[in-house]
Amino acid sequence: MKGVGLCLLVAAGGGIGCLRAASLRERERALGAMCRFVDWLIREIRYTAAPLDVLLHRASEAMGGDLPLFDTVETFDAWRAALADSVKNINFTDEDAAHIYRFAEELGRSDVAGQLTHGAFYATLFEERRKAAREEAEKRGRLELMLWTGGAAVLALLWI
Numbered sequence: 001m002k003g004v005g006l007c008l009l010v011a012a013g014g015g016i017g018c019l020r021a022a023s024l025r026e027r028e029r030a031l032g033a034m035c036r037f038v039d040w041l042i043r044e045i046r047y048t049a050a051p052l053d054v055l056l057h058r059a060s061e062a063m064g065g066d067l068p069l070f071d072t073v074e075t076f077d078a079w080r081a082a083l084a085d086s087v088k089n090i091n092f093t094d095e096d097a098a099h100i101y102r103f104a105e106e107l108g109r110s111d112v113a114g115q116l117t118h119g120a121f122y123a124t125l126f127e128e129r130r131k132a133a134r135e136e137a138e139k140r141g142r143l144e145l146m147l148w149t150g151g152a153a154v155l156a157l158l159w160i
Contacts, residue, residue: 006156013152014145021141027091028137031130034100038126042119045112052108080104096129
């Protein structure tokens with residue numbers, strides 16, 4: 001019976017490590033969704049020149065529910081407010097959140113050429129941050145898994 005408890009302890013440590021690693025991958029996935037959104041938005045601005053309210057309304061369908069950031073909203077200001085709430089619920093760093101807020105604040109403040117330049121800048125920025133998040137998730141994810149599993153194994157050995 002004691003052996004079963006020890007095995008469960010090590011398995012629980014491994015499970016916690018997996019969950020921690022998954023939360024790191026969530027940030028990379030969310031930044032990837034932001035990259036796709038900005039790329040989509042640039043294309044739509046370039047080829048349709050539709051108002052931002054219309055584009056953001058279409059974005060929820062185009063993004064396929066990737067993130068709550070793209071929930072259907074009626075106005076641009078409502079989207080900004082929804083964005084602020086959604087960013088808090090996703091595993092973004094403070095710097096990621098600041099870039100997303102800045103992107104939303106500056107969006108729509110210029111003509112079409114300015115918006116395209118703005119979008120291209122943030123598409124590059126979000127892609128760089130996504131790559132950094134992927135590297136961090138790979139390195140720290142393995143470390144989290146090993147530390148939690150190893151810690152549980154040491155605890156099990158001490159329990160013997």
